[in-house]
Amino acid sequence: MVLGGILAHAGIMFEERWYWSQYQRSSRFEPVSAVTQLVQGIWEKYPSRAREILRERIYTTEIVPVLDPEMVKVSAKRMSLVTMAEWKKLKLLQNEEIVFDPQSSASFDDQNVSFTETQAMNFLLRELKDRSEQSSLPLYSRDRAVGAMLLSVDGQVLNYALNQNALNRTLHAETICFQGYWFQHREAVPAGSTLITTLSPCRQCAAMIETSGESIKAVYLEKDLGRFGSCAGRNVVFRDL
Ligand SMILES: [Zn+2]
Numbered sequence: 241m242v243l244g245g246i247l248a249h250a251g252i253m254f255e256e257r258w259y260w261s262q263y264q265r266s267s268r269f270e271p272v273s274a275v276t277q278l279v280q281g282i283w284e285k286y287p288s289r290a291r292e293i294l295r296e297r298i299y300t301t302e303i304v305p306v307l308d309p310e311m312v313k314v315s316a317k318r319m320s321l322v323t324m325a326e327w328k329k330l331k332l333l334q335n336e337e338i339v340f341d342p343q344s345s346a347s348f349d350d351q352n353v354s355f356t357e358t359q360a361m362n363f364l365l366r367e368l369k370d371r372s373e374q375s376s377l378p379l380y381s382r383d384r385a386v387g388a389m390l391l392s393v394d395g396q397v398l399n400y401a402l403n404q405n406a407l408n409r410t411l412h413a414e415t416i417c418f419q420g421y422w423f424q425h426r427e428a429v430p431a432g433s434t435l436i437t438t439l440s441p442c443r444q445c446a447a448m449i450e451t452s453g454e455s456i457k458a459v460y461l462e463k464d465l466g467r468f469g470s471c472a473g474r475n476v477v478f479r480d481l
Contacts, residue, residue, distance in 0.1 A: 248302035249327055250274035252282070254293040258335040265304070269428035271418045271448045275300050275308040279316045280410045281340035287407040301327050310447035315410045342419045354395040357459055360436040361481055364389055365461075367402060368438065381406055388413035388437040388445075390421065392430050399424075413437065414445035418452040429453030440464045440478065449476045 250273075251260035261278040275298060283290040294316040303309065303321050312319045322330070355363065364387030375382055389400035401416035414437055421429055431454040435441070440460040441449065449456050457477045 246302070248274040248300065248304075250278040250298055250300040251327075251330060252278065252293060252296050252298050253330075253332070254296050256332065256334055258330065258332040259293065259338050260331070260335060261338045261340075266426075267428060269451060269453050271307060271415075271422055271452045273304040273308055274302065275304070275319065276311050276410075277340045278338055279311055280342075280408065281338035283315065283408040283410050284340055285338065290409070299327065299330055304451070306447045307451045310443045311410065314442055314444035342416065342423050353397045355389070355391060355397055356395060357391070357434065357436055357481060360389045360391055360397070360400075361438070361459075361461055364400070364402075364436065364438055371402060386413045386437065386439045388417045388435060390417050390429065391434045391436060393432045393434075398429065398433060410444070412442065412445050414441050415448050418448040422452065429456060431455050432457075434459055436460075436481075438462065440480075442466070446476055 245265040247262055247264045249260060249262050251258055259278065259282060261274050261281060263272060263274040263277050265273060278298065279294060282293055286293060298312065298316060298319040299322045300319060301322060301324055303319065308319065368385045368387050372385060383403040383406045386403040387400070390398040392398055399417045399421045401413045401420065403413045404411040404416065414435060417435065418429065429452045433453060433456050435449060435456060435458045437458065438461045440463045441458055442464060449458055459479055459481050461481055
């Protein structure tokens, strides 16, 4: 479904500087917005200062239900809706546009690779093990070991990714999977697809599932008992493998 979306804006002020993003959504099932662009772009560009910048309030002319509130909860702090007239008054002389190009997520060259849920999980566990064995980084600076794969109803691999959140805290495996799919295809994930993930999705990733396509299920290996691990209440069917 294509909507003639309006251009939405999001911005945040930190130390007399105004960081802003704009984005025009074209579909109901689109895991990207002005707010996600701003938050993810700040983490990408200023990994060492992002936490400090994003402690400030985000102002936006459009809040995308489910998606924006959950990304703000997990990867930023607070957000307010403003009118276009209010927005125009916010812009300072010292300002900087923030854009975010998602990491190109790994996909198979061969479009016809099919997996069962168990094969997908084993594939992800092997990839995580390989990455950890090849890494020379100390444990604390590594990405949290999580992998995710998106399978169509007939088991075709639509995308897969490993966490890349050591620097950009928003880049959870599931988020990369869904945003990568969107930027590559510019369309909703096929209805009824399944997300296979080694750890139960956090609320930000649960929001990605819900806003990327219809009736997408999530299958996980381990339950995340962390602060944002609870994805309860989201309109997604979860089960463990
Ligand atoms: Zn997550």
